[in-house]
Amino acid sequence: EPSPAAAPERRSFSRVTPEDLAFFRKVLPGRTITDPDLLESSNVDWLRSVRGSSEVLLRPQTTEEVSQILSYCNSRNLAINTQGGNTGLVSGSVPVYDEIILSTALMNNVLSFDSISGILTCQAGCVLENLSLYLEDRDYIMPLDLGSKGSCHIGGNVATNAGGLRLLRYGSLHGTVLGVEVVLADGRVLDCLTTLRKDNTGYDLKHLFIGSEGTLGVITAVSVLCPRKPKSVNVVFLGCETFEQLLQTFQLCRGMLGEILSAFEFLDSECMRLLNTHLKISNPISDCPFYVVIETSGSDATHDGEKLHNFLEEAMTSSFIADGTVATEDSKIKALWSLRERVTEALTHEGYTYKYDVSLPVDRIYQMVTDMREHLGDRAKSVVGYGHVGDGNLHLNITSPAKDAALLAAIEPFVYEWTAGCQGSISAEHGLGLKKRNYIYYSKPSQAVALMGNIKAMLDPKGILNPYKTLPDNLQ
Ligand code: FAD
Ligand code: 2HG
Ligand code: ZN
CATH class of the missing domain: 3.30.465.10 (Uridine Diphospho-n-acetylenolpyruvylglucosamine Reductase; domain 3)
Incomplete structure (x- = not known):
């Protein structure tokens, strides 16, 4: 059962009856799943932080089948939780109670x-x-x-x-x-x-x-x-001594790499420690407080190589970067990218993770991490910062050996107030889902939230679609 703090009371939706199952089996023969073992993984989110208790998983193949299911569920007042790959990080993709799970896994053409x-x-x-x-x-x-x-x-x-x-x-x-x-x-x-x-x-x-x-x-x-596949791709992995130097590197590369810059990502030394410890991935350069992944994508390898070379030379001369390595070949490009991409996976080995995905003015991004570290002291196991720095998007992650209500109370609303204090967003890209819906007012004015409620009521008057998610409790 979800914790009362995370979820409100179950709303008065109907419960699935044998007649309902007979209908689903007629529309989706062999694709109406009720075996609890098969349902288990669809009831639990990627982070294993929330567990629903759905007893039905539907696997339509066509739009027409989805239409028949929704028309039926709406008339029967049965709640539905649509699920894709179930990789969402705000517990939006799993049922809170017994909502029917509608999976898109077989709609893959x-x-x-x-x-x-x-x-x-x-x-x-x-x-x-x-x-x-x-x-x-x-x-x-x-x-x-x-x-x-x-x-x-x-x-x-x-x-x-x-x-x-x-x-x-x-x-x-x-x-x-x-x-x-x-x-x-x-x-x-x-x-x-x-x-x-x-x-x-x-x-x-x-x-x-x-x-x-x-x-x-x-x-x-x-x-x-879809864009054309770039003919030439380069990835560099750099180390910086301070976040200020990392920002200077960003400014420099925007100017010198211009149109071929395709990513500017960062991780801190705590992330690197977790990659080393839990995934046995080693640091390809010398230890630094901050690491940057820069990718270029263009159409002319010689031209791109020259630009990158000039940028790296300038960054070294200006002492913005302390160390670095370059990859042009596919396997090394993948290896450098995995240093950034696998931080989320490394974190799962730490115990329980409290995740924050915030948009901030780019120059304030790391201040949030240091302020949080100071604020929590030794109450957290680790406080790490990484993310899409080029987009002003920080991923702040705080771990503890297990779920810890006192730690959560120390983090929230501190983190949301901090974000609102610099006109940031409490969800840059992961959404609100179940976990963050009640904090929407930190980033949206009440008129906007009320209008969202009106739109929801117009499109889904019975509220059967993904209940308890995205919009705050007091609206529905
Ligand atoms: P699910 O998790 O199944 O569902 C997510 C939400 O979408 C739920 O509310 C669900 O109801 C709804 N939904 C799913 N399919 C449909 C549909 N067909 N119609 C209507 N509603 C639907 N996110 C980022 O933004 N950027 C990242 O860089 C990023 N990196 C990630 C890395 C890792 C290792 C992990 C585990 C997650 C990452 N995520 C990232 C979060 C997640 O992968 C994304 O949110 C992704 O878009 C979710 O897709 P999904 O198919 O798994 O959706
Ligand atoms: C990423 O950019 C994802 O790696 C996941 O958005 C971030 O786990 C996170 O906090
Ligand atoms: Zn991200």
Whole structure:
């Protein structure tokens, strides 16, 4: 059972009856799962921090099937939790009580790809990494890349408006998603699956669903504008003595690498310690308080190499960086990226992790980590900072051997007040889910939250879609 602090009372949804199961089995023969062992992994989130008690997992293959399920559930007042790859980090992807889990895992077909425009249309359950491989064979790439790419679904990415490692270059999904197909709470299919770059005919409804975390509809298909695969990619891993020098490095590389800069990520020495200890990944350079991963992507290896060389020389001469290593070959590029991508996994070996994903003015990013360290003293096992520094997005993670209510009370609302104090956002990219919904007012004015409530009531009047998530309790 979820802790009362995390979840409100179960709302008065119907409970699944044998007649309901008979209906589901008729629509989804062999794809209506009730075996508790098979349901176990879908009831628990990636962080293993929340466990639901759903007794039904539905695995539709088509939009029509999703429509039939929703129409039925809406008329029966049965709650639904849509689930993609279940890699979400705010407990939005698992039921709180006995909500029916609707998985997109079998909706995994590419529908079309236009090799001239680079526009991909696919079902929501395609795994991000599979889409990347599909596109790479055709000389294109996905505009987003996340450490969870091997499991997360494109529908989940759109539902969370995932950011990730390429946002600096290709922008957010609000720019690269051109169309969505959504099944609304009552089963109506909303076909906004256009493949146009420009379309100003009325309100752009797709944006409502990007980042709606399964609360406004079930995304069944998406179209995405994909960039060409860069011909030349370089990755450098650098060490800096101070965060100030890291910011100077950022400024310098924005100026000197210009249009070929495709990522600027960072981790601190605590992250490096966890990578060493738990994953046996060793530091490729000398020990430093801060590390940076810079990626360049371009179309001319000689030109890119020259620019990178000049940038590194200038950064060394100016003493912004203390040490570094460069990779041009695929296996070394992957190895350097894993230093950044695998921090989340390393953290899971520490015990319980309290996660914060905040947007801040870029020059304040590390101050939050040092203030939190000072504030918590020895109450936390570790306080680490890493993230998408080029996007002003810090991942602050605090660990303890087990769940610890006193530690949580010391972290929250301190962390939210700190964020609001510099007009930041309490969720840069992971969303609000179950864990953060009640803190929305730290980042949004009450009029905006009230309007969100109106939109929710209009699209899902019975509140069957992902209840207890995203919007604060006092609204629903
Ligand atoms: P799920 O976890 O299954 O669901 C997430 C939310 O979306 C839930 O509220 C769910 O109800 C809803 N949802 C899922 N599919 C649909 C659908 N078809 N229609 C409607 N609602 C739906 N996130 C980032 O933003 N950037 C990162 O760099 C990043 N890196 C990560 C690295 C690791 C190792 C891990 C474990 C997670 C990371 N994440 C990151 C978080 C997570 O991977 C993303 O939020 C991802 O987009 C979730 O996709 P998913 O398919 O797993 O969705
Ligand atoms: C990342 O950028 C992810 O690695 C996960 O968004 C961050 O685990 C986290 O806090
Ligand atoms: Zn991230």
